Amino acid sequence: xxxxxxxxxxxxxxxxxxxxxxxxxxxxxxxxxxxxxxxxxxxxxxxxxxxxxxxxxxxxxxxxxxxxxxxxxxxxxxxxxxxxxxxxxxxxxxxxxxxxxxxxxxxxxxxxxxxxxxxxxxxxxxxxxxxxxxxxxxxxxxxxxxxxxxxxxxxxxxxxxxxxxxxxxxxxxxxxxxxxxxxxxxxxxxxxxxxxxxxxxxxxxxxxxxxxxxxxxxxxxxxxxxxxxxxxxxxxxxxxxxxxxxxxxxxxxxxxxxxxxxxxxxxxxxxxxxxxxxxxxxxxxxxxxxxxxxxxxxxxxxxxxxxxxxxxxxxxxxxxxxxxxxxxxxxxxxxxxxxxxxxxxxxxxxxxxxxxxxxxxx
Numbered sequence: 001x002x003x004x005x006x007x008x009x010x011x012x013x014x015x016x017x018x019x020x021x022x023x024x025x026x027x028x029x030x031x032x033x034x035x036x037x038x039x040x041x042x043x044x045x046x047x048x049x050x051x052x053x054x055x056x057x058x059x060x061x062x063x064x065x066x067x068x069x070x071x072x073x074x075x076x077x078x079x080x081x082x083x084x085x086x087x088x089x090x091x092x093x094x095x096x097x098x099x100x101x102x103x104x105x106x107x108x109x110x111x112x113x114x115x116x117x118x119x120x121x122x123x124x125x126x127x128x129x130x131x132x133x134x135x136x137x138x139x140x141x142x143x144x145x146x147x148x149x150x151x152x153x154x155x156x157x158x159x160x161x162x163x164x165x166x167x168x169x170x171x172x173x174x175x176x177x178x179x180x181x182x183x184x185x186x187x188x189x190x191x192x193x194x195x196x197x198x199x200x201x202x203x204x205x206x207x208x209x210x211x212x213x214x215x216x217x218x219x220x221x222x223x224x225x226x227x228x229x230x231x232x233x234x235x236x237x238x239x240x241x242x243x244x245x246x247x248x249x250x251x252x253x254x255x256x257x258x259x260x261x262x263x264x265x266x267x268x269x270x271x272x273x274x275x276x277x278x279x280x281x282x283x284x285x286x287x288x289x290x291x292x293x294x295x296x297x298x299x300x301x302x303x304x305x306x307x308x309x310x311x312x313x314x315x316x317x318x319x320x321x322x323x324x325x326x327x328x329x330x331x332x333x334x335x336x337x338x339x340x341x342x343x344x345x346x347x348x349x350x351x352x353x354x355x356x357x358x359x360x361x362x
Contacts, residue, residue, distance in 0.1 A: 001147065001178070002037040002038060002145070002147070003035060003036045003037050003147050003148065004036065004037060004038045004039070004040070004144060004145050004146050004147050004148070004178075005027075005030060005036050005038070005039045005040065005146060005147075005148045005149070005150065006040045006042065006140060006141050006144045006146035006148075006149055006180075007023060007027060007040075007041060007042070007149055007150050007151060008040075008041055008042030008043060008044045008085070008140070009023075009042075009043065009044060009066055010044045010045075010047055010048040011043050011044070011045050011048055011059055011062035011063050011065065011066045012048050012052060012058060012059065012062060012204075013062055013065070013204045014062070014065045014066075014069060014211045014212065014213050015065075015066060015069040015211070015212050016202055016209040016210055016211045016212065017193060017209075017210045017211075017212065017249075017253075017294070017298075018192065018193040018202045018209070019069075019212075020073065020212060020297075021185065021193060021252045021253065022151075022152040022185060022192065022193070023150055023151060023152065023185075024069070024070070024073045024075075025073070026150050026183070026185060027039075027041065027073075027075060027080075027150060028073060028074040028075060030148075030150065030183075031074075031075060031076060031079050031080050032074075032079070036148070038081070038144070038329075039079065039080040039081065040080070040081045040083065040144045040146070040326060040329070041070060041075060041080050041081065041082050041083070042083055042084075042085050042140060042326075043063055043066050043067065043082070043083070043084050043085060043319070044085045044140070045059050045060075045063060045084055045085050045086050046085045046086040046091070046092075046136070047085065047133055047136060047137075048062075049086075049129070050127055050129035050130035050133055050136075051120055051127060051130050053127065053129075063084065063319070064312060064315060064316070065213075067082065067315050067318070067319055068213070068305050068308055068309065068315065069212050069213065069305075070082060071304065071305075071308050071315065071318075072212065072213075072301045072302070072304040072305035072308060073212065073301055073304075074304075077318045077321070077322060081322045081325050081326055082318055082319055082322040083319065083322040083323040083325070083326035083327075084319055084322075084323050085140065087323040087326075087327065088143070088323065088326055088327050088330050089327075090143060090327065090330035090331050090333070090334040091136070091139050091140055091143055091330060092139075093334060094139035094142065094143055094330075094333070094334060094337065095132075095135055095136045095138075095139040097337065097341065098135050098138055098139055098165050098169070099132065099135055101165050101168045101169060101172075102132075102134075102135055102161070102164075102165060106161070106164075107131060107132065107134060107135075110134055110157050110158070110161055111157045112134070112154060112155065112156075112157045112158050113131065113133075113134060113157075115154075116130075117130075117131075119201075134157075134158050134161045134162070135161075135165065137158050137161075137162060138161065138162035138165040138166070141159075141162050141180050142162070142165075142166060142177045142178065142180075142333065143329070143330040143333045143334070144326070144329055144330065144333070145177075145178045145329075145333060146178065146180045147178060147180060147181060148180065148181055148183050149162075149180050149181070149182055149183065150182075150183040150184075151182060151183075151184070152184070152185065152192055153184055153192070154192065155182070156182060156184075159180060159181075159182040162180060163179050163180065166178070166179045166180070167179065169337075169340075173337075173340040173341055174340050176336055176337060176340040177337070193248065193249065193252060194245045194248060195208030195209065195245075196208045196209070196210065196222050196223070196225065196226045196227065196245065197226075197227050198227035198245050210222050210223070210294070212298065212301055212302075212305075213302070213305060214298070215302075216295060216298075216299075216302075219291065219294055219295065219298060220291050223246075223287050223290055223291045223294065224284075224287050224288075224291070226245055226246055226249075226287060226290075227245055228244055228245065228246050228283045228286075228287075229244050229283075232283060235279075235280060235281065235282040236279050236280055237279050238277055238278055238279040239276040239277060239279070239281070239283075240277075241273045241276055241277055246283070246286055246287060246290055247269075247273060247276075247286075249290055249294075250269055250272070250286075250289075250290055250293065251269065253290075253293050253294060253297055254269055254289075254290075254293045256268050258289075258292070258293045258296065259272075261292075261296075262289055262292040262293065262296075263289045263292075272286070272289075335347070
């Protein structure tokens with residue numbers, strides 16, 4: 001069986017460093033590993049519209065922003081198919097068929113759906129499209145016969161529901177769909193970075209994100225203003241490392257080479273943690289080191305983005321060609337699904353002959 005990846009992002013804003021460590025960095029590694037036969041990276045604009053239906057311009061304007069973030073991080077259109085979800089009509093049809101395999105009660109139990117509804121304060125005004133987006137995600141995944149879906153841990157319930165849909169479909173209609181497997185970040189600190197204000201989730205509305213496209217000065221200001229240990233008032237005070245955003249970011253981004261290059265008095269991150277914990281190490285010094293690390297990571301991304309920004313029509317053409325390729329793949333899956341469901345009437349010669357014979361005999 002071919003090894004195939006499907007993953008993507010909602011174009012509701014520029015991508016931030018949480019996206020980078022949670023999925024983007026790993027996608028590039030997987031793309032360049034040579035271990036996968038096909039890689040599909042989706043800009044999920046249709047899904048973004050489920051809770052932005054009244055603001056389509058927000059989604060429209062961020063298509064290019066997300067594409068630029070993809071390309072600047074190293075996703076290569078020669079190795080990965082970059083496409084726009086809404087340009088693949090087969091996904092909508094697959095979603096419609098899968099809806100018959102899932103109950104309302106099961107959707108209500110999905111932890112990710114529950115938390116996202118609470119986050120958006122929908123209460124009893126939940127758009128149907130948003131409520132059913134686990135089914136839409138199952139269509140996205142199965143349309144490309146994805147064997148592997150690299151995402152953050154918050155998406156585990158979504159993958160589990162997709163697997164349930166696959167099993168249910170195959171049980172009823174025969175072995176047709178490929179069951180996907182989740183691929184989580186290996187570094188637990190990359191599962192979900194906190195906001196720079198210490199809140200559990202980065203959010204554009206909270207202004208607590210470091211974006212991949214931020215300038216060097218913007219990154220410096222955000223890092224120097226980061227929340228740390230509120231009880232670490234003086235340099236000589238012992239500091240709390242656990243739950244401290246600065247150290248969480250260092251866990252996700254720093255390497256031993258960064259210490260040799262920018263902070264040679266410490267052998268590694270553990271040595272820095274130990275000093276901070278016993279006291280005698282100020283937040284400013286740690287933040288300056290984090291800034292140096294982040295600049296080392298973000299500078300090449302920033303430079304590649306500037307090059308792609310010089311030719312936006314070329315970026316759009318990458319998405320257009322990727323969408324054409326993705327549609328062909330999804331169409332093949334849809335044909336297989338309709339054949340299994342026995343609704344491929346005009347493509348089934350046996351059915352046509354049978355019906356003609358049946359009524360000729362009458």
